[in-house]
Amino acid sequence: MNPAILIPIQLFLTGLIQILFFQNIVLWGGWGIPLFHLLGLLLLPLNTRPVVLMLIAMIMGVAVDFFAYGGGIFASSALTMAVCLPFINRLLAPREGYEVTDEPTIKSMGFRWYSTRTFTALLVHNLWMFSMEAGRLDLLLSGWGKAISSAALGLFLFSTVLQLVQAKRKKR
DSSP states (O other), X not given: XXXXXXXXXXHHHHHHHIIIIITTXXXXXXXXXXXXXXXXXXXXXXXXXXXXXXHHHHHHHHHHHHHHTOTTHHHHHXXXXXXXXXXXXXXXXXXXXXXXXXXXXXXHHOHHHHXXXXXXXXXXXXXXXXXXXXXXXXXXXXXXXXXXXXXXXXHHHHHHHHHHHSOOOOOO
């Protein structure tokens, strides 16, 4: 399928799944919050311009905020992640750089690269979100613990979904 059509569809579907299914799910007393809409942002092409990435992240965050009554916390967290994502990509780039055909998936880049990038981006997002949500210094350490456990949950959820959805290569 044409990537120009596939990218908006994957963004729409991940946002819709977040709003319809994962919006009110809180696991382990708040220590696990699945943020499925971030999968759409993390699957954007590696050569996406930073301004476009920030614009898409802001739109996605505002949409989730609107339906979750988030008050801007999802938008600011998604924007923070989008600001840091080009730096994370640069730090994890192979010596010869990314190929044009490279995708930010397990199949294309390998599990180690994918898990490092995904966990780091989710950690940036969640640290910002849980720090803003805590609002007080005495709740900050608890919020950071929740950010780490939610990032690990997100990595597990995203890896599972990608393994189920990605097409396997045909063997001859």
